[in-house]
Every structure is written in C-alpha cells, then in structure tokens.
Amino acid sequence: MxxxxxxxxxxxxxxxxxxxxxxxxxxxxxxxxxxxxxxxxxxxxxxxxxxxxxxxxxxxxxxxxxxxxxxxxxxxxxxxxxxxxxxxxxxxxxxxxxxxxxxxxxxxxxxxxxxxxxxxxxxxxxxxxxxxxxxGNNNLHALYGSCRKLHGPNPDMMKAAEEILQNASDDNRPQYFFMGGDQVYADDVDNQLLTLTRPLRDALYGGKRETIPGLSPAVLGDTIDRSEFLESFFTSTHMPHHLLTFAEYAATYIMAWNGDLWDPLLKAGRFSDLGSADFSNRIIGQRVLDGAQGAKSARRVLANTICYMIFDDHEVTDDWFLNPEWQLNATKFDSGLRILTNGMAAYWAFQGWGNEPAAFDETYRATIGGFAESRGKGTQNAWSALIKTDWSFVAPTSPPAVFLDTRTKREASPTVSDIDRVGTRVIEGISLSTRRNKEAPRLLDGDERARLSGLIAKHATSGDPLIIVAAAPIFGFPPMEWVQRKIGGVSATTADLEGWSSNPRNFIDAFDLFLDAGSSPLIVLSGDVHYGFEVVGRISTTSHSVPFLQLCSSAMKNEVIGVDKFFFRIISLFGESVAAFGFWDLKENGKTDGPIAYTATNDNANDFFNRRYKSSPYYLMQTQFIKRSGRRSVKQLIERQNNLGELVVRGQQVSHRHWYPASSSGFSARSFKNWNTGSWPIADMVGAIKSIFGR
CATH class of the missing domain: 2.60.40 (Immunoglobulin-like)
Structure with missing residues (x-):
C-alpha cells in the first residue's frame, strides 16, 4: 500500500x-x-x-x-x-x-x-x-506502577522508568513493566487537556463527529460542564470533562503513549505556549507539559520492555461497577451503556488485547472493531462481548504473575446474621468486629474464584514465589482503611469502598485462593491508593501457612497534594509497624457467604472463639510494615510522593524499592529491601494455632 x-x-x-x-x-x-x-x-x-x-x-x-x-x-x-x-x-x-x-x-x-x-x-x-x-527459575526484574493522570502533579514517573532503562546494563535491566491500573483517566480530565486533544479526536474519524444517545451534541463541547448530564448513572466526583466518545478515549491513550504528537497540538491556536504566565491556569499548564515529556519517556519504555496491563476504574469511570446495583443503574441508560462500552472497547484495543492476544478470535475482533469504527453501531453486541470476557490472566514470567480483574466479576455480599450487622461490640469481654458495609462488594464472584483457582493451580509451584497483581492492595494500610470504613458509613462512593478490607469476605476469598497454592512467598503488587508502602507478612490456618509481601506503588503521576497530603502525613503517624488479626469464617447453615468475624489476636480472644466457634474455619494474618528509609520517624510508613516500584526476584531472594523524585530533574530510590524465602521474618504460627484449637 x-x-x-x-x-x-x-x-x-x-x-x-x-x-x-x-x-x-x-x-x-x-x-x-x-x-x-x-x-x-x-x-x-x-x-x-x-x-x-x-x-x-x-x-x-x-x-x-x-x-x-x-x-x-x-x-x-x-x-x-x-x-x-x-x-x-x-x-x-x-x-x-x-x-x-x-x-x-x-x-x-x-x-x-x-x-x-x-x-x-x-x-x-x-x-x-x-x-x-x-x-533459571524465579528470575525476574520488573518495574510496576499505576495511576498516571496526564495533568496530575509533577513529575511523571515514566521519566524515572526511562532513566532506569537508559542507565541499566544488560545484566541489570528491567525486563518487564507491570501496569496495575488507571493507565489513563477518563473521568478526571482537565478542560484544557480535553480541548488540546480536539484536533486528534476529530482527525481519527476524518472530521465526522460521534454522538451519544440521550445526550445533546452540545454536551460534547470542550468547555461545557458534562457533570449534570452524567450524574444520573455515574458517581465520579470529577466529571465536568469526562470522556464520552470512543475517539476521546482513544486520543487520550495515544497522547499518554506518544509524546511527539503533543508538539503540533501545543503549537495550535492558543496553546502555542502552554506554560506561559498568561495561560489561564499556569499550574495545570506546567503539569500538562510534564505529561507531554512523560509521554515521550513512556514511548521509549513501552517499546523496550515487555508490558502487561490490567484496568482499575479510571480507564472507564471512577467507581466503575462499584457493585451490582451500580452496574444495573448505569447500564439501563442508553447514554451510560454507550460510554461504558466506549471505555471498555478502548481498553481492549489499547491494553487488554495484548495481554493474551490468542484469546480474542476473529469474531471478537470484528465485533469490537465494528462497533468502534461505526461510531456506536452494535453497542449491545459489543457490550455483551466485553462484559463476558475473562480479563484476569497469567503473564508467562518466572515466577508467574496473575493479574486480577476485581471489577467486572463482582457480586453482592449481603448481611445475613445479627453478628454480621453489629459492626464492633464487646461479647463476653472480647472486642469483636464484623464491619461489612452493605455497599461494599465481594470483589470476585464464585465463577471468577473458581477460574482463578484453576489458573493458580496450573501455574503456581509449591515452595516457589507467585506474583499477584491486584489493582488495590489486598493487605492495606490499616489507619487509612479505618478512615475509609468510617466515611463509608455515610457514603460508599465518597469512601470508595472498593478495597479488600471493606468487605471481610474478600480476605477469606483471598486466603482460600492463595493458601492452597503453597507459594513461598506470595508477592502482591498493587496501586490505586496514591501512596506507596511495603508489608511483609504471613497467612496461616490450622494446617499450613504462606509468607507474603504486599508491595504498593501509587501514583506514577497523581500524588496527593495540599491539605490531603498533610492528612496523609498525620494519619501515617498512627500506623503500627506490627499487627496480627484473627479471622473466623462463620458459615451459617452451610452458606458460603456467611459473616466474617475478626479481632486483634490475643489469648482471651482465642479462648472465646475456641469455646464459641471452634468448628469455624480460622485464619491468622500477621503483618509488619517496613519503614521508608530516609524518613525521620519510624512511624512514617508510607511513600507520599509520586513513585515507581521495582521488583527483583533471584531464586530465593526477593528485593524491592521505590523510585521517587529527588529533585526537579532527577530521581532516587529508597535502598533495596531484601527478603529470603528460607528465613522469613514472620514466624510460622501453624503449631501455635494447632495448640490453641487442639487440632
């Protein structure tokens, strides 16, 4: 041609x-x-x-x-x-x-x-x-990150990723890039950025404009506030310039991954000097310019590392599929269904297809491509194909990396007993917690748990590490999660109750999936929360236990700023470096979604449950948070700056560090933390549990 x-x-x-x-x-x-x-x-x-x-x-x-x-x-x-x-x-x-x-x-x-x-x-x-x-087995060097908003606070950590690659020797270069979610932001979009992409959006369809059923074409303007037209079915708190059409989603991906396309756009019209003093919002202007430079770095990084990607929510819209009720409400509106389909079709084209290319046959490709190219024809068929897709997958690395879809396979998890409704109360002298907000979903439904169990059994090897990539931390930062639960009592969407701890049943689901694998250790990579941390721990039952690392890197370009950043600093002072929790799966009459009771473990609590719930499945989770090196206080346990994670596995040795902006033009890393699977710092408690329960 x-x-x-x-x-x-x-x-x-x-x-x-x-x-x-x-x-x-x-x-x-x-x-x-x-x-x-x-x-x-x-x-x-x-x-x-x-x-x-x-x-x-x-x-x-x-x-x-x-x-x-x-x-x-x-x-x-x-x-x-x-x-x-x-x-x-x-x-x-x-x-x-x-x-x-x-x-x-x-x-x-x-x-x-x-x-x-x-x-x-x-x-x-x-x-x-x-x-x-x-x-050799268990030999991996990977970068990982999440939450990259093009107009988010400087600097874009894609520039750090490029710096690492440019300076690495062949025997010390990252081979993989694991992208854990929010690779683009569809809901939280600055109006200057939306306007900036207009020539690209129009050019993709040769000047032919898309429409959204139920919305006036005027809503697709760059400056009109779109929030009031979307609030019937979406719940994001940042929707004035929410992406709507497939071209808008596609243009955002292209801009995120090709910085050289920014140059002609920046020269067009009033964007000829985006960072100048007379720009309507100079701070945002400087952040957008940083995003342009980050996109240039992103192109080099993605072209020279093997990349695997999974969505969180901002690729489509915040709170996307928060729970089944949210899904039913959003998809009953023609406009809501079209926008969701546009977002998911763009995810497939730009991210999902490459994770397992052979999984998408000619019929699938024709269905999604035909929908997008026709600007919306066949929406229902495309949506049906997208929502039925198994997005979880295993990356063929060593150790293998299981990427979890914790968004499209959710199910309701209703309260079913008095003990599940009490929140926190004292029973026989023991402080007992069940805190399950009815809005908090079960992140993995029964079919998905069965599918993941099969994938893990196929790829995991007892005694060898297993990597899990989950958008939100499975083992999170307790003080922040406590605040989220308190806010969640008022509003689930305000609290963003989508974390694993918001519904204790999610912990049991995770324990059941990972304990049987017998991995040593389980390495969980996460993002989402806009701060980074490292946790070493162990999950135990009466029969066996699994050591784990929870490593979180967030955000690549969306760190918390202003008053919120000060709040993060204050709340991190309340974190304890060592904690242990006991979980009891109180299945009622054989139901698989019964209440979960949990409490800080101590002799009195164990004695209480030994008497009252001896026949109930028991789990022990022990965690130890790692101090951020360079912090002045041992209680500063979270990384509050933009950051990028780096993981190295060499046989039994596991190492990790966070890269962060050390100056206006350079990056540094907190010193490598090293763990050895043969000498895990958290002791195996199986024997102690057996002695407590006499079994």
Whole structure:
C-alpha cells in the first residue's frame, strides 16, 4: 500500500496532520516461543512483518532470527488501525539475552522512518529491544506502577522508568513493566487537556463527529460542564470533562503513549505556549507539559520492555461497577451503556488485547472493531462481548504473575446474621468486629474464584514465589482503611469502598485462593491508593501457612497534594509497624457467604472463639510494615510522593524499592529491601494455632 503524507483535520483554524505511526511499538506478551508487538497506525499497512534480531546494532550483520510471522489488523476509526504483530521463532529464544526487533512491510521495506526511531530507541541502539526473564527459575526484574493522570502533579514517573532503562546494563535491566491500573483517566480530565486533544479526536474519524444517545451534541463541547448530564448513572466526583466518545478515549491513550504528537497540538491556536504566565491556569499548564515529556519517556519504555496491563476504574469511570446495583443503574441508560462500552472497547484495543492476544478470535475482533469504527453501531453486541470476557490472566514470567480483574466479576455480599450487622461490640469481654458495609462488594464472584483457582493451580509451584497483581492492595494500610470504613458509613462512593478490607469476605476469598497454592512467598503488587508502602507478612490456618509481601506503588503521576497530603502525613503517624488479626469464617447453615468475624489476636480472644466457634474455619494474618528509609520517624510508613516500584526476584531472594523524585530533574530510590524465602521474618504460627484449637 502506498504511504501517504498524512491525514489532516482543521481545528482552531489550524490543520493537524496525522503521522503514519500514532502510537507504539509496544512489546506485549512474549515467551521464547512467541513474541507479540502492538502498534497503532493511521491506515492499513502493506503486510507488516515483525522481525527479530540477535544483533540489531550491526548494520552489516543484524543477525536475523528465523521466524514465521502473523499480523492482525483491526480498524477502530476511519484513521486508526490497531495491529497485533507476532513472530514465532523456529528455535525458541534464549532467556536473559537482549533481542532487537523491527517492522518491515512485506518483510523488506522499513515501516519506521529515522524520526520514528528517534522517538522510541534507547541510547546507543539502532533498533528497539526486549529481554525475556533471565535464565533459571524465579528470575525476574520488573518495574510496576499505576495511576498516571496526564495533568496530575509533577513529575511523571515514566521519566524515572526511562532513566532506569537508559542507565541499566544488560545484566541489570528491567525486563518487564507491570501496569496495575488507571493507565489513563477518563473521568478526571482537565478542560484544557480535553480541548488540546480536539484536533486528534476529530482527525481519527476524518472530521465526522460521534454522538451519544440521550445526550445533546452540545454536551460534547470542550468547555461545557458534562457533570449534570452524567450524574444520573455515574458517581465520579470529577466529571465536568469526562470522556464520552470512543475517539476521546482513544486520543487520550495515544497522547499518554506518544509524546511527539503533543508538539503540533501545543503549537495550535492558543496553546502555542502552554506554560506561559498568561495561560489561564499556569499550574495545570506546567503539569500538562510534564505529561507531554512523560509521554515521550513512556514511548521509549513501552517499546523496550515487555508490558502487561490490567484496568482499575479510571480507564472507564471512577467507581466503575462499584457493585451490582451500580452496574444495573448505569447500564439501563442508553447514554451510560454507550460510554461504558466506549471505555471498555478502548481498553481492549489499547491494553487488554495484548495481554493474551490468542484469546480474542476473529469474531471478537470484528465485533469490537465494528462497533468502534461505526461510531456506536452494535453497542449491545459489543457490550455483551466485553462484559463476558475473562480479563484476569497469567503473564508467562518466572515466577508467574496473575493479574486480577476485581471489577467486572463482582457480586453482592449481603448481611445475613445479627453478628454480621453489629459492626464492633464487646461479647463476653472480647472486642469483636464484623464491619461489612452493605455497599461494599465481594470483589470476585464464585465463577471468577473458581477460574482463578484453576489458573493458580496450573501455574503456581509449591515452595516457589507467585506474583499477584491486584489493582488495590489486598493487605492495606490499616489507619487509612479505618478512615475509609468510617466515611463509608455515610457514603460508599465518597469512601470508595472498593478495597479488600471493606468487605471481610474478600480476605477469606483471598486466603482460600492463595493458601492452597503453597507459594513461598506470595508477592502482591498493587496501586490505586496514591501512596506507596511495603508489608511483609504471613497467612496461616490450622494446617499450613504462606509468607507474603504486599508491595504498593501509587501514583506514577497523581500524588496527593495540599491539605490531603498533610492528612496523609498525620494519619501515617498512627500506623503500627506490627499487627496480627484473627479471622473466623462463620458459615451459617452451610452458606458460603456467611459473616466474617475478626479481632486483634490475643489469648482471651482465642479462648472465646475456641469455646464459641471452634468448628469455624480460622485464619491468622500477621503483618509488619517496613519503614521508608530516609524518613525521620519510624512511624512514617508510607511513600507520599509520586513513585515507581521495582521488583527483583533471584531464586530465593526477593528485593524491592521505590523510585521517587529527588529533585526537579532527577530521581532516587529508597535502598533495596531484601527478603529470603528460607528465613522469613514472620514466624510460622501453624503449631501455635494447632495448640490453641487442639487440632
């Protein structure tokens, strides 16, 4: 196909021309047997071949890897094609070795121009690179993060990720990037940013505007407050410029991952000097400029690490599928259903497809692509396909990483007994808690728990580590969760009662899933909460126990500021570094959703439950929070700045650190914390539990 010079669209009297490559390349699912690369283009390409090389820096002898190729294009707009490119080597690739890749049209002509390479190559390289996890079992080096809002507070930690990659040697480079949710923000959008993307949005559909059923076309204006038109079915507290159309969602992803597209937009109209003093909101302007620089870093990072991604809620809308009631209300409105479908279709095209490309057959691709390209035809069919999709998946790393969908497979968890309604009270001298807000969902329904159990059983090995990627921390920061529960008594959406602790039944679900795996340790990576922390702990029952690490990195570009940041500092002073809780699963008459009683463990409490609930399943959770190195007080247990997590697993050794902004132009890391699976700092309490219960 003949390459054209670009497709133009006029906005503010200025014409924007779309480049051929809109976003990417991004290395997605990769194993020694098969490598997938994602790409977004302006038009259908001549057959693109993904080429692999063992020595991509030698122009005379690039060392091609013999491989068969596959490619799958999907048109999602007039001028937007999403590609999954695949290379299947004749001989499996070596782990721990750097490979280079390129895309050639018909296997001969380069797709990328010299200016394209400039935008995504690491210094010193002629081609983009990737590396599979190093040789040997349990050998992994990964970056992870979440919550990247383009106009969020500076700096964008994608710049830190690039700095790490640029400075790393081959034997010390991160091979993977685990993206844990809120890769873009669809609800909390600054109006200047929404206006900035208008030429791109219009160009994707060749100037043809989308409409949303039930909403006047005027609502799609850049400056009108959209909140009042959405509050009947959405519950976000930041909706004045909520994304509505597929083009708006798609443009936001493209802007988040291709910083060079910002340049013509920034030069257009009144955005010629976004950060100048006369800009209507200079602080936001500077943050948007930082987002543009972060997007340039993001393109290099995603092109040179193997990336796996899972949604949280802001990719679609805040509180998305908070609980079954929320879902029923939002989808009964035609406008609500269309917006949700737009958001999820964009997630599939830009994120979900690459996690497990083979899971989406031609019919699925045609359904979602046809919906998006037609600007909304077949909404119900597309929505049905999207909502029935199993979004949880296992990344083929070593140790394996299980990414949890804790949003689309939720179920109600009603109170069922007097003990479940009491909140906290004293019974026979023991302070007993059951605190279950009726609005708080069970994050994994029965079908999803069964499916995850099968996945974990298939991929986990007893005695070896297992990584779980969950959007929100499973083992969170107790003082903050206590505040959330108190606020939740007034308003579930204000408190954002979607964490695991908001419904104690979620803890039991997690315990049941992970204990049987026998992993050592369980490593949980999370985000969502806009602060970072590290927890070492152990889950125990009367028969066995599992050591765990809860590692949280949040946010990449959305740290808490102002009064809220001061509140975070104060609340962190109330955290205890060591805690232990006992949980009793009080199944009533064989019901699987009975109440959960829990309390701080002590001899009196154990004696009470031994007498009253001896036949009920018992779980013990012990946690120890790690002090943030560099803090002046031992009780400063959370990282309040923008941050990026780094995880290294080498056999029995597990290491972790947070990168954070150390100055206006550089980044530093809290020193590596190291744990060894053979000498876990939290003792195994199985023997003690058996002695307490006499079994």
């Amino acid at each position: 003949k390459r054209t010079e670009g497709v133009g669209c006029i906005a503010w009297g200025v014409e924007m021309r779309l480049p051929l490559i809109l976003a990417g390349p991004i290395v997605r699912r990769a194993t020694p047997e098969k490598v997938w690369v994602w790409l977004a283009t302006r038009e259908l390409l001549d057959p693109p071949h993904l080429m692999l090389f063992t020595n991509g820096n030698s122009p005379s002898s690039p060392g091609p890897v013999k491989a068969s190729i596959e490619y799958y294009p999907v048109a999602v707009a007039d001028n937007l094609w999403i590609y999954m490119l695949c290379a299947i080597p004749e001989t499996p690739l070596d782990r721990g070795r750097t490979y280079f890749y390129d895309v050639r049209l018909n296997g001969t002509r380069p797709l990328f121009k010299s200016d394209d390479y400039r935008q995504f190559l690491l210094k010193g390289n002629r081609l983009p690179t990737f590396m599979l996890g190093a040789r």
